[in-house]
Amino acid sequence: MADRPITSWSVRELAHAVASAELSPVELAEAFLERAERAEPVVRAFAHLDPELVRRQAERAAAEVVAGRWRGPLHGVPIGVKDIVDTADMPTRYGSPVWPDIHPARDAAVVRRLREAGAVVFGKNTTQEFAVGIACAPTANPWDPRRVAGGSSGGSAAAVAARECAASVGSDTGGSIRIPAAFCGVVGLRPTGDRVPHDGVWPASPTLDRVGPIARTVDDTELLFRCLAGLPSTSDFPVPGLAGVRIGVVTDWLAESDDDVRDVVAEAIGLLERAGARLVEVTAPAMDLVxxxxxxxxxxxxxxxxxxxxxxxxLDHNPAILGAVAVGGGVDERALSAARNAVARIGRAWDALFTGHGLRLLLSPTVPFTACTPVDLPVLEMRAGSLTIPLSLSGLPVVSQPVGFANGLPVGVQWIGPRGADLELLAAARAYEGLTDWHTAEPPVG
Structure with missing residues (x-):
């Protein structure tokens, strides 16, 4: 690790260095603050970043190490949180230019769990206003600042990709973790159901909202997920092989993707075949109900x-929310009941896809195109969620993982697992990650 800057170390590496007294939490904080100072003028991934508050947290974490009080697997590690997540020591703005700063009386449940695990809550990552949309201005994509980072967790994904924090907590309604993870070349997990608590997180759509981790590696994503979900942390990461595993490839979604994305995903599929996976062509079910x-x-x-x-x-400045109000406001009780029934039918159809084909996993592109410019966004915005929204409605756990580059921009795939199989899903994604080095690539920004 000595040949890499501290900000390029994984969460697990950083936590191990703190636990073994190789590094102090204060050193970690200063390294990430210096990195943010260089990158932030271009990336603009933080809505709030208070260096003195970061230093005070790091000093407390360092004092606990000296006293022999190791809090847990994130001790001293700088973790960002999306700016719809309540923090008692930082304002919450919900990404809104008109909403007054809120100073919550208490941390959100996920922030409490971060602090209990010893994390340094590094700052509030930018979000699309009230977590609706995929542009996340003013945040820029670290791989090409002329392009969007994705949304609404764009600040979280961009900050992690730019090495401004070690990991972050985002939220996903129709794709708000997975789309920016794909655009920025990082890993993002939409967990099953209520595995991660929503208390203290702005509810965009309570039925579909999920809170989840964004990190650079699958290993780090699992480590953070275990913390957020209140699961026991483990010192090792079981990585089964992919040989013989039946994986369904959603071929209609692959066909709908741009040529450059399709080519990269095809290479990933070829790698799976060489690793011995048994691939089965499937079609996305119940799309007429989506x-x-x-x-x-x-x-x-x-x-x-x-x-x-x-x-x-x-909200006159926000056509996305006004459009949602116009459309959603016209849904009466009868239509709402029919829509909820459709959600249940979509979930059953995806469950049947696993059982009917004897599948362990499903695979598809995350977004059918790479990160676009703000000028192109109005034409592409509806298409951006075309492969993520159906899975939000399915209720299944999904992780987006980088699998290559098209014209210098990251391409991600979605690994989809059976209901409740979040850890098994992450283990499979980690097995694939072990065959590649895409997760080690660093953007040029900063």
Whole structure:
């Protein structure tokens, strides 16, 4: 590790260095603060970053190490959180230019768990306003600052990719963890159901919202997921081989992707074949139900949250939320009931895809194109979630993982697992990661 800057070390490496007294939490904090000072003028991934607060947390963590009090697997490690997650010592702005700063009385449940594990809560990562959308301005993509980082957890993914923090906590409704993870070349997990608590996190769509980790490696993603979900941490990471594992490739989604994305994903599929995986071609089920289900549930819930603000003119600057209010506000009780029934049918259809083909995993592109420019975004925005929204409605756990580059921009794939099989899903993604080195690539920014 000595030949790499500290900010390029994995979360597990950093935590081990702190536990073994190889590094002090204060050294970690200063290294990441210096990195953020260089990268942040371009990336702009933080809505709030208070260096003195970071230093005070690091000093407390260092004093605990000296006293022999090791809190856990994140002790002294700088972790960001999305700016819709409550933090008692930092303001929460929800990505809004008009909403007044909120100073929560207490931390969100996930922040409490981070602190209990010893993490240094490094700052609040930018988000699309109220977690609706995929641009996440003013955040820029670390691989090409002319392009978007994705959203709404774009600040979290960009900060992790740019090595401004070791990992981050995001949220995903229709793809808000997975889309920026794919655009920025990092790993992001949308967990099953309520594995990670939502208390103290702004509810964009309570039915579909999930809180999850964003990190540079699958190993780090699992480490953070275990912390957020309140699961026991492990000192080792079991990595089964992929030989003989039946993996369904969602071929219609592959065909819908741009040529450059399809070529990269095809190379990843070839690598799986060489590793001995048994690939099965499948088609995404219940796609005719996706539009009505998403409009009837997600947009209805967004509309309910913002109807009053829209009526007062507080959201006139935000066409995405106004559009959601207009569409979702027209959903009556009968349509809402039908939409919820459609969500249940979508979940059963995806479950049947696993059982009907004897599959352990499914694989598809995360986004059918690479990170675009803000100018191109209005044309592409609806398409950006075309492969993530159906899986949000399915209720299955999904992890996005980088598998290569197209024209210098990251390409991600979605690994999809059976309901509740989050850890098994991560183990498979980690096995694939062990065959590649895409996760070690560093963007040029900073």
């Amino acid at each position: 539009g009505p289900a998403y409009r009837g549930v997600a947009l209805h819930e967004v509309a309910a949250a913002h109807r009053a603000g829209a009526a007062r003119g507080l």
